[in-house]
Amino acid sequence: MTTTDGQNAGSSIRxxxxxxxxxxxxxxxxxxxxxxxxxxxxxxxxxxSGCGKTTTLKMINRLVEPTSGQIYIGDRDVTHENPDELRQSIGYVIQSGGLFPHWTVERNVGAIPRVLGWNKSEIARRTDELLHLVGLDPAEFGKRLPKDMSGGQQQRVGVARALAADPPVLLMDEPFSAVDPITRVRLQDSLIEIQKKVGKTIVIVTHDFEEATKLGDRVVIFSKGGHVEQYGTPAEILANPANDFVREFIGSGATLAQLSLTRVKDVELDTVTTATVDEASDDVVTRARAANSSWVVVVDGQRRPRAWPSIEEVASVPRVSAYVDARLPTVAPSSTLQDALDVMLAASQGGALVTDGDGGLLGWLRIGRVIDIIRGQLDEAQPDEIGYIEFAEAENGQPGTKPGSSANPGSTAP
Structure with a gap:
């Protein structure tokens, strides 16, 4: 079975x-x-730990051989297939990408297609296609070595390599655990966006229940010996834990875990006034004031945010600066409200910019709007579950401004 763009669709696993x-x-x-x-x-x-989740994952591609039983991918019983050929037909992603350190990015991505005998032009086309898919410019990253890339970039290459031979199944063994929290959120969002395009069957092992509820259409909670305590959608598990083991595993923070069920795309966004590099500042200020906005977002030709200066900062120079603020807090539509709140807190900002899969600006999510939704979901929560968001009482709706402060960390000054 193939998708509309000719790629192999996902296969069932039994x-x-x-x-x-x-x-x-x-x-x-x-x-x-x-x-x-x-x-x-x-x-x-x-x-x-020790419940058998990673062992189960590795038995699917027979990195670990099952002692008994059958494993089916689609209608194929793969327990008696050649294990090397089986693994070539299944994507596999591990922590830190697992890249060959002395190979370039393009050589890493093309590893399995080369083994399968694809010709050079097919491999080059597929490599470019996949690097674009995971958000890396082939011209910029294709010739790099893994050591010349960040952890998040390496992990994106690992996903591209796993998808190179167009497998119906993708196995991921704690793929995002080795990166920082902000990068992890972005990689999770990227995986969700990629899955919308490729439609694979993805099995991911994680030690983080919050990550499981964000990424999983369904979640399996294992106990010792690979026993399935509950298998269901995140909403089902959070609303109706099957037993005491599940309740204890979810823990006292289960109320906050409900935030993983609400996505940024479910929340109404505020519009923003945009400006482009080298645009006349007077025109930008006039447009912003007409929209009753005290700040603007500078975007590039693809509407990707570069900075968000105040109108006073814009007015201080004749034309809009080309300065890029690397601290801009951004979230994807697939981000959870918990993700969005974490990003805002980490950046000490009063909100976050929402961008699509290509980085294009969609709108602005105020921290006040997030807090209102959180408070509605936490009506019965214990006080300590909401204490860390109490600072938001002083939220004033301004980006780049810590509530209760007049400082603007979002300055465009180099």
């Missing part, structure tokens, strides 16, 4: 009475597991 018993261990790592994953879904495996 595990029947799958067991993994390691030698010299009394209890099996995974005991008699039955599990079915629908084609095109993202399913997150989560649970305490």
């Amino acid at each position: 595990l029947e009475r799958v067991r993994k018993q390691y030698k010299r261990q009394g209890e099996p790592a995974v005991a008699e597991l039955d599990l079915e994953i629908s084609a095109g879904e993202i399913v997150a495996f989560v649970g305490p």
Whole structure:
């Protein structure tokens, strides 16, 4: 089966009475597991350390051989296939990308297609296509070595490499755990946007329940021995934990976890006044004042935000500056409200700019709007669950301004 753009669509995964018993261990790592994953879904495996979630993931591509049972991808029983050929047909992403350090980005991405005998022009076309898909310019990054890239960029290359041979299934083993929190949010958002375009079946192992509820169409909560305590949508699990184990695993912060069910795309955004580099400042100030705005967002030719100066800063120079503010807080429509709040807090800003999958500006999300929604969701929460957002009482709606302060960290001054 293929998608409308000719790519392979996701395949279902079915595990029947799958067991993994390691030698010299009394209890099996995974005991008699039955599990079915629908084609095109993202399913997150989560649970305490040693519960068998990573073992289960690795049995799907037979990096770990099951002791007994059958594993089906689509209608194929893959438990008796050649394991090397099986792994070439399944994408696999690990922490830090797992890139070959002495190979360039384009050579890393083309690794499996080369093994499969693709010709050079096919590999080059596919490499360019995938680097664009994960948000990296092939002309800028294709010849780089992994050491010359950030952790987040390396992880994007790892995803591109895993998708290179157009596999129906993508396995991800804690892929975002080695990057900083802000980069992690952006990588999560990127994965959601990529999945909209490629429609693969994705299985992701994570130790973070919040990440599981954000990424997973459905979530599997494992206990020791690969026992499935609950398998359902994030909303089902949060609203109706199956038992005491699930309630304890979710923890006392379950109310805050509800924030992962509300996305930025579900919230009304405020419009912003935009300006372009080298535009006459007087024109920009006039336009901003007419819109009753005290600041503007400077965008490039693709409407990607560069800076958000106040109108006083714009008026201080004849033309709009080309300065790029690397601290701009941005979130994607697929970001959760928890993500958005974290980004705002980390940047000490009164809101965040919302950008699409290509980085184009969609609008402005005020912290006050987020807090109003959070308060509605936390009506029955304990005081300590909302204490860290109390500062928002002083929120004044201004970007680049810490509530209660007149300082503007969003200055465009170099």
